[in-house]
Amino acid sequence: MDRHTIRRSALALFFASAMTGVAMAQSAAPAAASGTDGNNAPKAACGGDLSTFLAGVKADAIAAGADAASADKALAGAQIDPKVLAMDRSQGVFRQTFLEFSQRTVSQGRLDIGRQKLKQYADVFAKAEKDYGVPPGIITTYWAMETDFGAVQGNFNTRNALVTLSHDCRRPEFFRPRLIGFIEMVQHGDADPDTMTGAWAGEIGQTQMLPPSIISYGVDGDGDGHVNMKTSAADVILTTARFFQSLGFQRGQPWLQEVSVPDNLPWEKSGLGGTLTAADWFKLGVEPRDGNTSFGSLPAALILPQGRKGPAFLTYPNYNAFLEWNQSFIYTTSAAYFATRFAGAPTYNKGTPESGLNDVDMKALQTKLTARGYDVGKIDGILGSGTRVAIQKEQFRLGLPADGWATQALLNAL
Incomplete structure (x- = not known):
């Protein structure tokens, strides 16, 4: 030993x-x-x-x-x-949206420095992947996000x-x-x-x-x-x-894949914790932007960080390792996306997401959800996992697209 x-x-x-x-x-x-x-x-x-x-x-x-x-x-x-x-x-509480946080975090400067590091330490990264199965882009992502490659x-x-x-x-x-x-x-x-x-x-x-x-x-x-x-x-x-x-990362398996989505999905099936496979989503009209459908047999969750009109991704079991590192949905999804960029993925399609709620309105929505028996945790104005689940259930009950995104239309309906 x-x-x-x-x-x-x-x-x-x-x-x-x-x-x-x-x-x-x-x-x-x-x-x-x-x-x-x-x-x-x-x-x-x-x-x-x-x-x-x-x-x-x-x-x-x-x-x-x-x-x-x-x-x-x-x-x-x-x-x-x-x-x-x-x-x-x-x-501080985490109030940024996915687009706000990811665009600030996944900067061109960090991508450029990260690619330089990948070349500079190519032999070490190769050993890391050989010994532990973790792609270089994931390591480089956390190196960038946590300390700007050691600077802070x-x-x-x-x-x-x-x-x-x-x-x-x-x-x-x-x-x-x-x-x-x-x-x-x-x-x-x-x-x-x-x-x-x-x-x-x-x-x-x-x-x-x-x-x-x-x-x-x-x-x-x-x-x-x-x-x-x-x-x-x-x-x-x-x-x-x-x-x-x-943290449970499996060698050779994907973690995140950007997709485009049709207008008529059963949105209530989206979100973490679903039971569909990637092939199930493909049959429903979800299309990988990279055209790769070889992961069809894997469990896959469709996540919509800013609703059905914003960026859309399929997450695979390896996404859970990112969640183990940091349980913030926005941080985790940004990190997983960042790592795909080092692996060659293009910039995501921002889409045209509906406007979210401000702090006061989000707290009002959480208060209404709590009054209806949902556990959203602290009334803090943060669109966390508990609030997203509650929103999705109420959207479905009210006949709204159940994409888990907090909007004025939902607040008004409640």
């Missing part, structure tokens, strides 16, 4: 147990903050005196396989960062960010395992606790991965004995490929 396989074996138990109960040896941590959250998920110990809290983290790290000296080194000088808490409390990686001290978010009692069960993972990175020389910087939530490197993922899927691509996600392109490419494979 290589050293990454060895260290996974020790940490796998901790990362699993961290989500099912408070890890071993936390008696030193404040008991008042433990318990369960609203979803009955166990709450990790949090809050209280910082030195006492860190002693509990050290005990957890040792129980997970770290040595005491490495835990001391990783946690020495740790501080609560008020800027991290401010970022956590002020996260974040300037928060990673140790302090993870200590802050683990100590805070908002989501300690999520961040405490990430802090333990960071300690393990320090032990293996892959992170300097005083100088390692990244995003405010603890993501590290050019594709913004969290410490447990780097530990589990890190690949030393340049042969220097370390996994350096900040400066080593080879490490970034191979580690990202290995991680993306772990």
Whole structure:
């Protein structure tokens, strides 16, 4: 076994147990903050005196396989960062449409730089695809979207960010395992606790991965004995490929295909979670823009990010790996489309989508849907998956084209 396989074996138990109960040896941590959250998920110990809290983290790290000296080194000088808490409390909501976000994200500049990277590191990309089955364009997409190929990686001290978010009692069960993972990175020389910087939530490197993922899927691509996600392109490419494979990506299978749609589809069958195959959609008049109908036997969902008059795509099972990376429908669809561009697909057909709702009207629509018994989550003005499903059902009930797109006509009808 290589050293990454060895260290996974020790940490796998901790990362699993961290989500099912408070890890071993936390008696030193404040008991008042433990318990369960609203979803009955166990709450990790949090809050209280910082030195006492860190002693509990050290005990957890040792129980997970770290040595005491490495835990001391990783946690020495740790501080609560008020800027991290401010970022956590002020996260913006995702209000852009697919056309707005994708056109800003999938820029010509990023495509040009990405193609240069594909040529520059052709051998590494070839190894990534050979070993893990992940096409170069997918890796390049996340390299571009997450940090503009390493240009914007974040300037928060990673140790302090993870200590802050683990100590805070908002989501300690999520961040405490990430802090333990960071300690393990320090032990293996892959992170300097005083100088390692990244995003405010603890993501590290050019594709913004969290410490447990780097530990589990890190690949030393340049042969220097370390996994350096900040400066080593080879490490970034191979580690990202290995991680993306772990999300369920199947070698040689498609993920997204742009299509044109007729005017008379059973729109209520569109949306994620459908039961049709690509061949079923083809029989209904859906036509791939690239003319490739060889995926007919695969399950396929027709997605219409801005309704039946906007861009249209068939998603295949590999699309779910993109959703595992980021569960935002708009981000995921933009990333999947971006990756097809590196694979040779043309710019999508924007179509002529109907105008959507503004923030006030979207909240009014969500309120009406909630009153009718639908679970749309928080009334936040965001066209999320729950709201899309509810819209589609109401459109169908009202005899409107059930494409899941929020319009003034639907709001008026309700």
